[in-house]
Amino acid sequence: MTSLYIHIPFCVRKCEYCDFYSGVATEHDVDRYLDALEHELRLRLPDGFAPATVFMGGGTPTRLSEKQLLRLGDALRSHIDLSNCAEFTSEINPGTLTPEKAVALVCLGVTRASFGVQSFDAHFLKALGRAYEAGTATQAVEMARAAGIQRISMDLMFALPGQTLDHLREDLNAALAHGTEHLSLYALTFEDDTPLTRQLLNGEVEPCPQELEREMFTVVGETCAANGVRRYEVSNFARLGAECRHNIVYWTLGDWHGVGAGAHGMLDGKITRNAADFHAYSRALLQENRLPEVETEQLSPMARAESLLLMGMRLTQGVELARFRQFAGVEFASVCGEAAARLKRQGLLEMTPTHVRATPAGLLMLDSVILELASGMEQPA
Numbered sequence: 546m547t548s549l550y551i552h553i554p555f556c557v558r559k560c561e562y563c564d565f566y567s568g569v570a571t572e573h574d575v576d577r578y579l580d581a582l583e584h585e586l587r588l589r590l591p592d593g594f595a596p597a598t599v600f601m602g603g604g605t606p607t608r609l610s611e612k613q614l615l616r617l618g619d620a621l622r623s624h625i626d627l628s629n630c631a632e633f634t635s636e637i638n639p640g641t642l643t644p645e646k647a648v649a650l651v652c653l654g655v656t657r658a659s660f661g662v663q664s665f666d667a668h669f670l671k672a673l674g675r676a677y678e679a680g681t682a683t684q685a686v687e688m689a690r691a692a693g694i695q696r697i698s699m700d701l702m703f704a705l706p707g708q709t710l711d712h713l714r715e716d717l718n719a720a721l722a723h724g725t726e727h728l729s730l731y732a733l734t735f736e737d738d739t740p741l742t743r744q745l746l747n748g749e750v751e752p753c754p755q756e757l758e759r760e761m762f763t764v765v766g767e768t769c770a771a772n773g774v775r776r777y778e779v780s781n782f783a784r785l786g787a788e789c790r791h792n793i794v795y796w797t798l799g800d801w802h803g804v805g806a807g808a809h810g811m812l813d814g815k816i817t818r819n820a821a822d823f824h825a826y827s828r829a830l831l832q833e834n835r836l837p838e839v840e841t842e843q844l845s846p847m848a849r850a851e852s853l854l855l856m857g858m859r860l861t862q863g864v865e866l867a868r869f870r871q872f873a874g875v876e877f878a879s880v881c882g883e884a885a886a887r888l889k890r891q892g893l894l895e896m897t898p899t900h901v902r903a904t905p906a907g908l909l910m911l912d913s914v915i916l917e918l919a920s921g922m923e924q925p926a
């Protein structure tokens with residue numbers, strides 16, 4: 546089964562910390578982009594394509610007007626069959642949702658709303674440059690539920706400059722009080738060339754101390770667990786059965802088509818990357834009648850297995866050894882056995898008969914664990 550990712554690269558304005566591919570655009574740009582997106586669906590997808598899951602992200606999908614969302618829905622219905630789709634998620638920036646847009650999302654086929662809340666605290670929302678007021682998220686969740694979207698996920702950020710453990714607990718409790726079934730919690734990172742990073746370099750903000758960030762990681766896990774929302778991926782938490790099925794496709798290196806500017810896809814180990822420029826994207830499709838790919842790459846068996854480790858070790862269940870063998874063509878133990886034994890002795894890794902996974906201590910330093918495992922893969926099998 547193959548999934549589908551749709552990228553909508555438009556935002557109302559750019560947040561202070563964001564380095565995702567997104568930008569502001571005119572209505573004319575957006576309409577032209579939707580023309581191009583429909584053409585990409587026509588060129589890229591096989592006839593009768595029935596995705597296992599769909600995820601519409603950005604940018605801000607709800608930056609589109611109600612009319613544009615309905616138009617996108619018509620395009621999707623013409624090119625894909627949603628009858629077997631297990632989950633259709635749309636990212637929602639709370640400040641851009643209206644009751645009419647929530648209904649349009651349901652017409653599109655959306656069954657799950659992922660709200661980019663980041664914080665419920667007015668001070669932190671302002672510092673992050675989020676384009677909405679505290680309290681807006683609550684209204685947006687009500688709009689989604691009233692339209693019939695019952696599956697609710699929220700993104701929150703932690704390790705914000707000046708944030709304390711109490712601030713974090715307040716945000717977590719506020720999110721859980723909305724009856725959300727899924728939470729994504731990401732530590733703020735200072736990406737190159739963002740306004741927030743410039744503030745850091747100018748000494749205007751101080752980064753969260755590393756020790757406090759580690760404590761926050763632990764508090765997040767404990768607070769969620771106490772509320773029946775368990776960690777299933779290093780940054781993601783869900784009630785039983787409410788895990789994001791689409792993201793599990795990425796973490797297990799499944800197959801998906803990516804459509805839209807900046808989107809990438811993966812089919813049988815072949816990666817496709819679209820132009821991360823909505824003008825170039827629209828031009829390729831509408832004027833040159835071709836796919837807007839800037840790059841395709843067929844991963845070697847070992848590179849594919851390495852990517853599986855990189856993604857799959859993020860899951861608390863870890864990487865399935867049979868899947869590693871399927872990709873690499875050799876047993877996990879024959880390429881990573883020595884590194885795995887070292888990590889096991891340090892209490893950072895566990896092996897079961899079917900999986901290799903990080904321990905809770907290993908999850909805290911996951912990058913080093915993965916690097917150590919992957920170091921064995923550089924030697925010939």
Ligand code: SF4
Pocket residue numbers: 555556557558559560563564565567603604605638661
């Ligand atoms: S809404 Fe999301 S994609 Fe858009 S600028 Fe903010 S963080 Fe970036």
